[in-house]
Amino acid sequence: MLKFYKTIDGVTHELAALEKDCWISAVAPTEEEKNYLMQEVGVLPEFVKASLDEEESSHIDFDDEANQTLIIVDYPSAEESEEAITETTLQYTTLPLGIVIMKGYIVTICLYENLTIEDMEKGRIKGINTAMKTRFLLFILLRISQRFLIYLRQIDRLSSRTEQKLHQSMRNEELIQMLGLEKSLVYFSTSLKTDEITLNKIMRGKLIKLYEDDQDLLEDVLIEVHQAIEMCNIYSNILSGTMDAFASVISNNLNIVMKVLTVITIVMAIPNIIFSFYGMNVDGLPGAHWLFPSALAIIACLIATYIFKKKDMFH
Structure with missing residues (x-):
């Protein structure tokens, strides 16, 4: 699905057609929409393909000839497993989000709907201006890092509830849930570290032009990411120790x-x-x-x- 947004008088409005200095949101685009991005908007085909690859890791790519910059970052996602019927079987993973900065437009491309893009589309984030591409990018990165923190707190609460159930009865369901949470933390830790590397490259200002007003926002993003990495490591160590303890109890x-x-x-x-x-x-x-x-x-x-x-x- 393709949508066009533009900030007018401090408010982000949805447009009926493409305009200069607008934001193009592509969520699970069809083949026709991919062709539109490549032919009408001018996004490089390799940038579109990389943004829609589930296995793509966070990085920055720049094309001198087309004067386009691709930033791929991992965002967190919560989903229920196939047999899930309750919150206790909630699983967390990470997926790539492609952000293309080009002359006249900023384009976001992702394979699935996600809360970060939804918040941006519905105007839940203040201070957004589609004409200020670097600042727009940093707002997306800030929202993603905040989403990581929210999901990490959810994982901590979920693991605590599962641990209490394990104290009462050693059932396979709770043990499988604990293993799923431990796997989720591994995904989060890996993605956060690659996102941190990408942020450090942005901070150098060589591939993306940074303005003076953007420095504070970029520092806020880095602080949030560092906090998320620390929380992820702490929760991972706690969960690993808990699993070892319960393995000893079961034995x-x-x-x-x-x-x-x-x-x-x-x-x-x-x-x-x-x-x-x-x-x-x-x-x-x-x-x-x-x-x-x-x-x-x-x-x-x-x-x-x-x-x-x-x-x-x-x-």
Whole structure:
């Protein structure tokens, strides 16, 4: 879907057609819309292709001949797994967003709908001006870094609730959720580090022209990204330690169950041994009447139970 927006008198309005100094938002574009971007707007084909590649990592690319700059950044996304029916199965991942700065226009290209572009389109972010391309770019980066922080706090709350459920019952669902959150943090950490590298390249001012008023905004973006990286590392370490602790608890519980079952098996084997001995076709056994082996078996079981109980083998 292609949409055109332009800031007029401090307010961003949607346009019916392409105009100079406007923002072109391309979300999941069709083949016809891709051709429009390349032929009518003039976006380089390789820039469009890179922006729509799910595996593309964050970087900056510049084409001298076309005088176009492509900035690809990873933004966070929350989605439910196929079997998900509750919040506890929420999964987090990262996807690329392409931003093309060219003469007369700024273009954003992404493969899926995302909250960052939606906030920009609905005017939820103040201070946006489509004619000020560098500042517009920094607002997008700031919103993405803030979204990372929001999702990291959600992951922390979700892991805490899952941990409480694990204290009550060791179910596979909670363990799988914890593994999913740990994987999400790995995605976040990798994407945040590549985004940080991209921001550092922008800060040098060689590929993208920086104005004096943009320095403070860029520093705010870097602070948010650094905070997100620190939070991601902290939560990842906590979650990893929690998973190791629960793995030890599960292993210990299994050992306890196996120990109790082994003790019960030994106690129950004593009567079988005695009855098997007296069941042999041999003459001259003491107390050949059925009462004696029965009483002997009961006494032997009680003695064995007392010994195991004293050694605390039933816990």
